[in-house]
Amino acid sequence: MTERQILLLAGDFVEDYEIMVPFQALQMVGHDVHAVCPEKEAGDVCPTAVHDFEGDQTYTEKPGHNFELTHDFDSIDPEEYDALVIPGGRAPEYLRTYDEVLEIVQHFFEAEKPVAALCHGVQLLAAADVLEGRTCTGYPALETDVRLGGAEWADGVTRDETLVTGQAWPDHPEWLAEFLEVLGTDIDHAEPAAADD
Template sequence: MARVLILTGDAAEELDSMYPVFRLREGGHEAIVAAPTTRPVKLVVHDFEPGWDAYTEKPGHQLPVDLAFSEVDPAEYDAVVIPGGRAPEYIRTDPDVARIVTHFFDRGLPVGTICHGAQVPAALGLLRGRTTAAFPPLKADVEQAGGTFADAPDVVDGAMVSCRGWPDLPEWSRAFMQVLEKSLG
């Protein structure tokens, strides 16, 4: 059984956040949710409506939080997942998030990013020389961070598994679970 840390915050996309938590638990792993504080985070639902140039956003469920970022000892976890939505935009500036995410990249441990989740390793300079998927409008952000953007549902680069957003979650989940299980030996 792996212990997988989910890094999130308010305005994280609901499916991006809840699907990995449930899939990991279904697979017999422990999913631990960390956020800026221990109060439940307020998720949002992003959808694509006809006639809109961008996605829409509606209030979603609340997600219970197990730990504040400041309480996380990354050495206690086997992998990390960063869901999308708007949360990555602001959690990427948290020094504890930098400490946590860098730990996983430095050790070649599994890192999953979904949709806007790529903004966190991009801001930390961790995408340099890597190939990653992300929400397609983030292509320039990935490239400016030194990464190569891939428009695909399940991009695996070493121990990093990424996707464009919630419509890709079945493919992303299969790929992430394979990388996670391989890393456990």
């Protein structure tokens, strides 16, 4: 497997599962994941929020963990990365107000590099004006945002060329599997060696 260098865009009150799971899973299979946030440096933290689906008209929100960033935002060069991950939660709503963040997103689309966005992460894609002519998904309440961005809405995990989108953290298994396929990640499912008697 070829190790990929992956950029992960974090922000305060990013959804807990949606940042923790891909951050750890992508490292587990051998990729190098750099987590960054505007105005923050390596070692700083982003508080997370746990969004849950408990039968209300929208998700509930509870305090999560402090997610530690691995790199300085100001020192990253998007050209050095092979792929981009955009988790959801509250973070994308305010991250889209940073021109530097929108330029990073645009770079990955212009260079046709793999991008994985989950839940509210699609807000960054719409703000960066990269959805025209694509098919994608996100948190269901964002269907209007996706359509206004010029994309076709889909239900469930969707792959459109190098873009992989999902609706929320319950989509992790399929969303991550699709993203790993786009990355060209081969996972060896070899049988474990038999134990000696």
